[in-house]
Amino acid sequence: MIERIASTIELNKTNELSLPAIPPFNFKYTVYKPSHFPTRLEESDEASEAFYRTYRLNEDKILGLKMSDLEKKQGESGIFLEVYSANELDRKDLGYLENHVNGAYGLKEDINEFYEYVKSDEELNVIIDNLRGMRNSCFETLFEILNISSILQNTTVKRSEQMMKNMLSSFGERVIYDGKELYTFYTPEDILNSSEERLRELKVGYRAKFLMEIARRFLQNPDLGEKLKTMNFEDAKETLMEIKGVGPYSARIALFQYLRRPHEINFDSWKRKIFSKFFFGNEGEVVEKVEKEVRERWGNYGGYAGLYVIEDLYVKNPELQYWRKDNKKI
DNA sequence: AGCCAGGACGGAT
DNA sequence: ATCCGTCCTGGC
Numbered sequence: 001m002i003e004r005i006a007s008t009i010e011l012n013k014t015n016e017l018s019l020p021a022i023p024p025f026n027f028k029y030t031v032y033k034p035s036h037f038p039t040r041l042e043e044s045d046e047a048s049e050a051f052y053r054t055y056r057l058n059e060d061k062i063l064g065l066k067m068s069d070l071e072k073k074q075g076e077s078g079i080f081l082e083v084y085s086a087n088e089l090d091r092k093d094l095g096y097l098e099n100h101v102n103g104a105y106g107l108k109e110d111i112n113e114f115y116e117y118v119k120s121d122e123e124l125n126v127i128i129d130n131l132r133g134m135r136n137s138c139f140e141t142l143f144e145i146l147n148i149s150s151i152l153q154n155t156t157v158k159r160s161e162q163m164m165k166n167m168l169s170s171f172g173e174r175v176i177y178d179g180k181e182l183y184t185f186y187t188p189e190d191i192l193n194s195s196e197e198r199l200r201e202l203k204v205g206y207r208a209k210f211l212m213e214i215a216r217r218f219l220q221n222p223d224l225g226e227k228l229k230t231m232n233f234e235d236a237k238e239t240l241m242e243i244k245g246v247g248p249y250s251a252r253i254a255l256f257q258y259l260r261r262p263h264e265i266n267f268d269s270w271k272r273k274i275f276s277k278f279f280f281g282n283e284g285e286v287v288e289k290v291e292k293e294v295r296e297r298w299g300n301y302g303g304y305a306g307l308y309v310i311e312d313l314y315v316k317n318p319e320l321q322y323w324r325k326d327n328k329k330i
Numbered sequence: 331a332g333c334c335a336g337g338a339c340g341g342a343t
Numbered sequence: 344a345t346c347c348g349t350c351c352t353g354g355c
Binding site: 150152153154155156206210244245246247248249250268269 | 336
């Protein structure tokens with residue numbers, strides 16, 4: 001099969017947008033999550049305190065985004081967005097982009113509802129104080145987040161990182177803007193124009209057939225993500241798990257990240273240990289007991305509270321990012 | 331060398 | 344409904 005010949009697209013700055021957020025808003029830990037394994041989709045620039053991220057607008061227009069803290073620029077909560085592109089963007093494109101960033105980072109969500117819900121949990125509130133204003137973030141489309149959750153399943157993070165790198169460098173578009181070299185995510189067409197054998201060469205293992213299947217689904221039904229947003233919780237979960245390769249773990253990642261259901265929390269062995277230790281002081285408790293504690297303590301905001309616990313742990317213990325070299329064990 | 335961890339599937343019960 | 348062998352790769 002034909003594989004796209006590697007090329008690099010250079011982008012130039014074409015627009016600036018100010019995207020206000022409902023306060024409080026924590027720019028740094030909304031756009032950047034210390035617990036997430038690094039990919040070439042995005043880059044955090046410490047010196048300029050800017051965050052770079054690629055974006056495929058309406059499937060064909062390739063964008064490079066540079067985000068910074070609107071508070072520091074204009075004294076208002078939110079994101080200052082600099083847009084790099086090959087061609088000028090029209091009003092419709094910009095409206096679509098603005099809508100995407102608002103949704104991806106929950107800028108229009110009132111995080112105070114979560115704080116109010118858990119206000120009596122003193123231990124959690126110490127953590128919230130450190131990260132106040134942090135939102136759940138998911139810049140990916142449903143197709144993309146299901147690729148990531150498939151790549152995360154049943155392996156160590158180090159190998160997930162390797163698989164993602166291989167997939168992006170083989171099928172993503174390489175872009176250069178503002179001195180950064182990053183990749184866009186690939187599309188369902190990119191995968192279907194390749195082959196299961198080729199994916200196996202990229203060390204995704206038995207997931208090759210799952211990734212082909214996911215690509216097939218989204219080629220047939222590109223609006224699946226939008227459809228899921230209109231469904232109730234059970235129907236959305238059921239629809240996700242109809243996709244071969246998407247089980248409970250991957251579905252919960254999509255439900256929490258993409259559909260922003262604050263209740264959902266997914267327990268892989270890594271999170272099970274972290275929360276076992278957080279609740280009971282040891283890593284050994286079974287997932288049923290850990291999950292029961294999440295429900296009793298945090299109810300409908302179990303996923304959101306969990307997000308704060310995990311990210312706080314990584315902020316305080318940056319050496320935990322050695323999972324890049326080691327594995328999920330803490 | 332052989333064995334194990336890590337989600338999901340599919341067949342057996 | 345629950346259990347179990349299998350799929351892959353990398354690390355021990």
